[in-house]
Amino acid sequence: MEDETVLKVNGLHKRYDSLEVLKGISFELKKGEKVVIMGRSGAGKSTLLRCINRLIEPDAGEIHLGDTRVTATETDVTKIRRRIGMVFQHFELFSHLTALDNVTIGPIKVLNLPKEKAVELGLKYLDKVGMKDKAHSFPAELSGGEKQRVGIARALAMNPDLVMFDEPTSALDPLLVGEVLDTMKELAREGLTMLIVTHEVDFAKEVADRIMIMNDGEIVDEGPPSLIFSDPKHEFTRRFLQRTLS
Amino acid sequence: MGIIESILDTLSFFYECLPTLLDGLQITIISSVASFFLGLLVGSIVAVLRVEKVKFLSPFLTAYVEIVRGTPLLVQLLFLFYGIPIVFGLQMPPLAVGIFSIGLCTGAYQSEIIRTGIQSISKGQIEASQALGMTRWKTMQFIILPQALRIVVPTLINEYITVTKDTSMLMVVSIPELTRRGSWIVYRTFKPFQVFGLVGAMYFALAYASSRVSKYIEKRYQIKGLIR
Numbered sequence: 001m002e003d004e005t006v007l008k009v010n011g012l013h014k015r016y017d018s019l020e021v022l023k024g025i026s027f028e029l030k031k032g033e034k035v036v037i038m039g040r041s042g043a044g045k046s047t048l049l050r051c052i053n054r055l056i057e058p059d060a061g062e063i064h065l066g067d068t069r070v071t072a073t074e075t076d077v078t079k080i081r082r083r084i085g086m087v088f089q090h091f092e093l094f095s096h097l098t099a100l101d102n103v104t105i106g107p108i109k110v111l112n113l114p115k116e117k118a119v120e121l122g123l124k125y126l127d128k129v130g131m132k133d134k135a136h137s138f139p140a141e142l143s144g145g146e147k148q149r150v151g152i153a154r155a156l157a158m159n160p161d162l163v164m165f166d167e168p169t170s171a172l173d174p175l176l177v178g179e180v181l182d183t184m185k186e187l188a189r190e191g192l193t194m195l196i197v198t199h200e201v202d203f204a205k206e207v208a209d210r211i212m213i214m215n216d217g218e219i220v221d222e223g224p225p226s227l228i229f230s231d232p233k234h235e236f237t238r239r240f241l242q243r244t245l246s
Numbered sequence: 247m248g249i250i251e252s253i254l255d256t257l258s259f260f261y262e263c264l265p266t267l268l269d270g271l272q273i274t275i276i277s278s279v280a281s282f283f284l285g286l287l288v289g290s291i292v293a294v295l296r297v298e299k300v301k302f303l304s305p306f307l308t309a310y311v312e313i314v315r316g317t318p319l320l321v322q323l324l325f326l327f328y329g330i331p332i333v334f335g336l337q338m339p340p341l342a343v344g345i346f347s348i349g350l351c352t353g354a355y356q357s358e359i360i361r362t363g364i365q366s367i368s369k370g371q372i373e374a375s376q377a378l379g380m381t382r383w384k385t386m387q388f389i390i391l392p393q394a395l396r397i398v399v400p401t402l403i404n405e406y407i408t409v410t411k412d413t414s415m416l417m418v419v420s421i422p423e424l425t426r427r428g429s430w431i432v433y434r435t436f437k438p439f440q441v442f443g444l445v446g447a448m449y450f451a452l453a454y455a456s457s458r459v460s461k462y463i464e465k466r467y468q469i470k471g472l473i474r
Contacts, residue, residue, distance in 0.1 A: 055373055082379030092374035096393045096469050106378040109388055140471030158378060 004031040005066075006051070006162050006193050012061035012218075021047045023217040024061070029162060034194045036204040036225075039214035040240065045197040049164045049213070052195075053077075053084045063186065066161060082110050085155030085163035091147040093139040097127060099150045100135040103157045110176050118157075125153040129183050146177030149183055162193035168198060191209055201244055205229060214236045252370030260444055263431055270427035271448055276421060277345050278410040281384035286402070289356025293384060296357065297310050307357075314354035320415050323347045327419045344416045348370075352409050359401045394469070396467050401458035407453045414449075423449060 005031040013244040014022040021044045024169050029035055033143040035044050050056040052063060054070060055079045070080050080165045093102050097164045104120040113121070124130045129149040131169060139147055148168055167183070181203050188207045198204060204211055204225060211228045213221040213236065221228060222235040296307050314322070330336055338346075366448045367390050376383040417426035428445040432438045 020404055053377060055376060078376075078381055079378045080379075081377055084377075086374070086377040088370060088374060090370055092370040094371055094375070094389055094393075096396065102286055105388060106380075110379040138470040138472065140469065152373075154378070233273070 005029070005064075006031050006033075007195070008062075008064040009052065010062040010064075012043075012048070012063065013052055013058065013059045015059055017212060019136075021217050022051065022058070022061075025217075025219060027219065027222070029193060029195060032151075032191045032193055033209050034188050034192075034196065034207050036208040036211045037195070037214055038204065038211060038240070039193075042218040043214040045214055048168055049086070049166050049195070049197060052164065053081045053086065055081075072177045078110070082106070082158055083161045084159035085158055087148070087151050087155050087163065087165045087168050089167040091139070091144070091151045091171070092172050093147055093150055093154070097154075097196055098135060098136050098138055099131055099142070101148055102139070103153045106154065106158050121157055122153070125141065125156045126150070128156070129153045130179075132205070143176060145173045145179045145199050148172065148180045151178075152183055152187070156192075157186075162195060163187075163198040165194065165198065167199070169198065182202075199244060201241070258438055259435075259437065259440060263444060265443065266427050266431060267424060267444065268447065270422060271452075273408065273421065273423040274413050274449075275342070275452070277348070277413045277416060277421070278340060278406070280345045281348035281352060282406045282409045283414070284345065285352030285405075286354045288349065288353030289360055290391075291360075292353065292357035293360035293364060296361055298382065298386075311354045311357060314351050319348070319412055320350050320418065322351055323415055323419060326350075340419055340421050341416075343423050344413075344419060348409060348412055348416075351412075355405055356402065356409075359405060360394065363398035364390055366397060367393050375397035393469075396469065399463050399467070400460050402470050403456055403463070407456050410452050410456070447450060450463060 001194060007027055009028070010026050012022050012025040013020070023043075025048055026077065027035070036125065037048070038043055047056060051058040053068070058071065061071065062148075065080055067084060069075060070077075094101075094105065095116075097105060100122050103119040103125055104115075107118040107121055108115060123132060123135060126135050129152050131146060131149050134142060134146060134150075139150070142150065151228060152168075168184070169180050172180065179199070182201070184194070184196070185207055194207075196208075206223050210223065211221075211225050212219045213228065213232075213234065215236045221232060221234040223233075228237065229241065232241060292307050292310070295303055296447055323344065327340070327343050330338060330343060371389060376382075377391045380388070413423055415424040416423050417429070420426070422430075424445055428441050431441050435441070
């Protein structure tokens, strides 16, 4: 069962008018695998994540989540989305709800869990991200790092097959980046399947099973961190890493 | 006649007027509350349908809002009051027609107020809600509307105050609301200064109470820590 494929993306294309954002992306994600996507802004990383849960409709290509064909027109997207957690660059917590309500609204309204059960679950995940003390605070009362940890708990509470992270630390104060990365490392150790877009090189080195370098809508380089960082195949990767590391 | 006597005289005149005016005030309140909530219902539906861009409806909804905004309420009122019986052969109680007219009118304004509120909710939160697997309707119900309505409460209550004052136009279709009863008394007593002064004070009291309620609701439902 270790080799169970969670996500399979095949020949994914997306175009906005004359701009081709994704030019045939293919990759697989196995259960428990952590894949980091790097690349400069505009490379199509965010678009790729949003195509996977069809927040953006891809033009061509196939996506499978387990046995379900995500891209089939008859597929109920809401059923797909509840199985894919998503953590956003700008947190996107619901500002009228407390931290706890942010975490429980999905289980209650989407998974139809009874309220007490959802609260129990919500507190468990808030505890996991170290936010149980602030369960009753509103987003506007939290720091960026705290918001993002609630955002992570919100994604986890749906018990998803995988969690996608879209630059989860890019909008944070440098001082607050650590707490969010530590939370993510902890989740990685516990075997969560993760697809992470980030610019944090050290984090990628430590956590990733595989790194994919994207440029201009294509995956230009792919491999385990040791290989990518020590011996980048592609000229672009070399230049990209040089700039990011310095 | 001394000042004291004249004040006492006026007060006793006011006292005589009170029963008639209070009956009118009751109709004013009933018609303003009823048309406001009719407008809230219509306005919410129209706003949601316009934001969701329901294709086949949107030209009609736009026409509704534009026509209401572009014509005087008094004309709308007279048009419906005399039009409904002629076109539909329907005899409706005047008060019902009045509430219906003002309700439709304020509905158009309220739809624009609510639409602005809905559109002020960030795209990101909507995306986050969809990413959880919520349908568009659930997103509207649990994420967008609870925030949008909080934002527009002060503006909506302002609209309610406008509606209260607009019900004075119902006098032209012979509904015995506050202003009309005031003019009855004036015909009898020839004291327009005192009577309309009192009538005005009554409208003011209603408006002022509403704006206090608005402040209270704003405070009560304020999202902690959030500054807009």
